[in-house]
Amino acid sequence: MPAVDLDTLTIESFAERLRAGELTAEQVTDLCLQRIADGNPRLNAFILVMADGARRQAREADRELAAGVDRGALQGVPISVKDLIDVAGTSTTAASRVRDGHVARHDAPVVAALRTAGAVVIGKANLHEFAFGTTNEESAFGPARNPHDPSRSPGGSSGGSAAGIAAGMALASLGTDTGGSIRIPAAACGIVGLKPRYGEISADGVVPLSRRLDHVGPLARTVTDTALVYRALRGHPRPTSPPPVPVSTLHLGVPRSYFCDVLDAEVRARFDEAVERLRAAGARIDEVAVRHAALIPATYMHLVLADAAAFHAHTLASMPERYSSGVRARLELGRYVLAEDYVRALDTQNVLRREVDSALAGRDALLLPALPIPAPLLGATAVDINGIQEPIRNLMLRLTQLFDLTGHPAIAMPAGLTSAGLPCSIQLAGADTETLLPVARACEPQITGPLPQPRSG
Amino acid sequence: MTIDAWLQAAIADARSRGLPALEPLLHVLARAMRELREADLNDDASR
Numbered sequence: 001m002p003a004v005d006l007d008t009l010t011i012e013s014f015a016e017r018l019r020a021g022e023l024t025a026e027q028v029t030d031l032c033l034q035r036i037a038d039g040n041p042r043l044n045a046f047i048l049v050m051a052d053g054a055r056r057q058a059r060e061a062d063r064e065l066a067a068g069v070d071r072g073a074l075q076g077v078p079i080s081v082k083d084l085i086d087v088a089g090t091s092t093t094a095a096s097r098v099r100d101g102h103v104a105r106h107d108a109p110v111v112a113a114l115r116t117a118g119a120v121v122i123g124k125a126n127l128h129e130f131a132f133g134t135t136n137e138e139s140a141f142g143p144a145r146n147p148h149d150p151s152r153s154p155g156g157s158s159g160g161s162a163a164g165i166a167a168g169m170a171l172a173s174l175g176t177d178t179g180g181s182i183r184i185p186a187a188a189c190g191i192v193g194l195k196p197r198y199g200e201i202s203a204d205g206v207v208p209l210s211r212r213l214d215h216v217g218p219l220a221r222t223v224t225d226t227a228l229v230y231r232a233l234r235g236h237p238r239p240t241s242p243p244p245v246p247v248s249t250l251h252l253g254v255p256r257s258y259f260c261d262v263l264d265a266e267v268r269a270r271f272d273e274a275v276e277r278l279r280a281a282g283a284r285i286d287e288v289a290v291r292h293a294a295l296i297p298a299t300y301m302h303l304v305l306a307d308a309a310a311f312h313a314h315t316l317a318s319m320p321e322r323y324s325s326g327v328r329a330r331l332e333l334g335r336y337v338l339a340e341d342y343v344r345a346l347d348t349q350n351v352l353r354r355e356v357d358s359a360l361a362g363r364d365a366l367l368l369p370a371l372p373i374p375a376p377l378l379g380a381t382a383v384d385i386n387g388i389q390e391p392i393r394n395l396m397l398r399l400t401q402l403f404d405l406t407g408h409p410a411i412a413m414p415a416g417l418t419s420a421g422l423p424c425s426i427q428l429a430g431a432d433t434e435t436l437l438p439v440a441r442a443c444e445p446q447i448t449g450p451l452p453q454p455r456s457g
Numbered sequence: 458m459t460i461d462a463w464l465q466a467a468i469a470d471a472r473s474r475g476l477p478a479l480e481p482l483l484h485v486l487a488r489a490m491r492e493l494r495e496a497d498l499n500d501d502a503s504r
Contacts, residue, residue: 295496298489305486325478333482336467338458344493351498 006031006168011225012241014171015073018065025065025076028171029058029120032078035169036123043145045154045164047083047093048124054078057120064118072238073228075118080170082158083124084131085216086205087111094207095129095139097322098315108205110174110216110233117232117239122170126160129327131176131209132308133157134184134396135376138324143378146189148422152375155188155396157181161219162189172220172229178209179300180400182217183412183427187371190414190423193219194226195400196433198407201233210307213300213404223413223440230433242434244441245364248282252367252428253359258293259399262385264373270416270424271369274447278367281446288359288366290402295348297394300401302337302345309334353406356429360408364439365430369399370412374422399427409433411440415447460490 004023017023033051040046061076083093086104088111093099107115114121126144128136136144136159144159146152147167154163158175162185165173175182177195186193194217201216208214218229224241231239254260254275260268279285309316312331320328359366372395373383382389403410410429417423426447430436464487471479 292496292498295492298492301486301489302493329476329478329482332471332476332479333486336463336470336483336486338463338490341490341493344496344499347500348493348496348498 004028004031006035009168009171010221011073011077011171011228012222014077015075018076025058025061025120026055028076029054029078029122032122032169035167039167039169042150043147043163043167044126044142045144045160045167045169046080046123047095047126047141047160048090050090050121050123054120054122061118061120070238071116071118074114074232074239077119077172078122078170079114079119079229080123080125080161080164080173081111081121082127082161082173082175084127084176084207085111085174087121087124090124092207093124093140094131095127095141097140098319100322104205106205109202111205113233113235114174119232125158125164125173128157128159129324130207130308130312131157131178131181132327132330134180134393135378136160136185137378138326140324145378146375148190148375151377152422153188153378155185155371155375158219159185162186162191162193165189165191165219165221172218172225175217175219176203176206177215177217177404178213178304179397179404182215182219183370183400183410184396186219186412187425188375188423190425191219191221192223192226192411192413193217194230194411194433195403195409196230197409200433208311210304212307213304215404223411223437223444226411227437227441230437242438242441245438247278247442247446250278250283250439250442251363252278252283252285252365253288253363254285254367255288255290255293255359257289259368262372262390262395262398263369264385266418267369267372267374267424271426274415274426275367277446278443285367288363290352290355290359292348292351292355293402296352296402296405297397299345299348299352300397300405302342303349303405305330305334306337306342307334309337349405352402356402356406356408357431360431365428365436368427368429370425370427371396372398374418374420374424403429409436411436413440413444413448460487460494463487463490
């Protein structure tokens with residue numbers, strides 16, 4: 001059989017080659033498992049590797065296809081699941097000792113959808129404890145690391161998901177996004193992350209951070225691959241990827257104020273290059289405003305802190321020592337949010353939703369950076385931008401949390417590298433996931449270039 | 458409750474519960490409260 005290069009293999013090419021008899025699901029699953037065995041001690045992307053089950057599912061996928069049962073593009077594809085999402089018979093650890101002894105009785109609906117599509121569940125991915133952080137440093141299983149530079153964070157909270165894909169350990173992953181937890185690690189690891197529109201993918205069987213802000217969605221190498229997983233999650237029986245629209249027909253809005261105010265110089269350069277490339281390809285690009293954008297962090301903070309504190313109230317009282325110190329502190333902080341300020345945050349959320357709707361009116365999407373900085377060093381708490389020390393947690397969330405508040409779909413995709421070889425990323429946000437994906441597909445070849453290859457993966 | 462009164466009470470409560478590390482976070486939350494309360498989109502019951 002021809003060689004399989006896990007550093008470049010996409011779901012799309014896997015599906016074609018599987019049906020051409022050039023590879024088997026079992027072969028690729030074995031290669032991914034070998035990658036995990038070799039790389040996980042260094043990257044810590046997986047909390048649980050489900051090798052036996054994955055091999056069994058892969059063989060079944062091969063058998064079904066040989067018998068003429070074709071479930072579509074995800075059949076036989078090794079996919080990881082963020083360990084915040086229930087997989088029957090395994091512990092949903094949420095990367096926390098608080099969950100010791102938990103065993104999920106059922107698959108979450110999103111996992112059941114993957115199984116229906118024939119995917120191979122290869123393991124449970126590491127995350128920031130209870131998804132309440134953006135660097136993946138606070139995990140009961142130790143930090144996940146970035147394949148592009150293991151001294152750096154893979155982003156979070158779905159950090160193990162993104163690191164695993166970038167390192168060739170899986171072709172896709174299921175993640176969750178409450179303030180950016182799919183798009184931030186996708187950006188930090190040089191892959192694609194899609195946060196669908198709020199409510200269109202079930203979050204049942206997922207440990208909540210904030211039920212009013214939690215989204216479930218895919219991470220993968222390309223827009224096409226994320227679309228295939230997204231459509232499987234939506235229940236499409238044989239998912240396909242929507243074709244791109246012509247770039248020359250696109251009308252994009254760039255919200256520079258606030259969203260481009262605090263950017264690393266190289267991230268800014270890659271973003272400006274992406275804008276110019278799209279413009280040169282014929283896209284119409286103009287500037288838009290989200291008038292109350294400065295209120296995004298305060299609004300997000302009030303909602304997520306109080307919602308998380310309410311969910312964790314019982315265990316904060318009964319087993320506080322089982323939380324990592326930073327996560328416990330943020331949860332405790334949520335207990336001090338006052339009702340009148342929570343109501344103000346809810347009202348501001350509605351205002352922001354209307355302002356994003358207005359910015360999108362007559363446009364196909366908003367175009368902005370996904371992450372203001374390249375992947376930060378593990379252990380760092382602040383980073384210098386233009387001579388000012390900026391807190392990393394604020395920076396990591398700054399460009400993504402708006403669309404969790406408003407519910408608009410948003411996708412992060414690679415947009416070149418820094419001089420140190422770290423990925424940069426842009427973000428597109430739209431009115432509807434199904435119309436955003438063709439726009440993202442159209443933009444992808446203009447801005448992405450060759451897939452970023454981890455130097456150490 | 459004013460933000461200053463809230464902050465004093467919250468810091469005292471956190472200390473009494475053995476959580477002094479919350480103090481800097483409470484200051485951050487106080488700033489966020491102020492931003493929300495001073496925003497130009499708040500209701501005015503007199504109008």
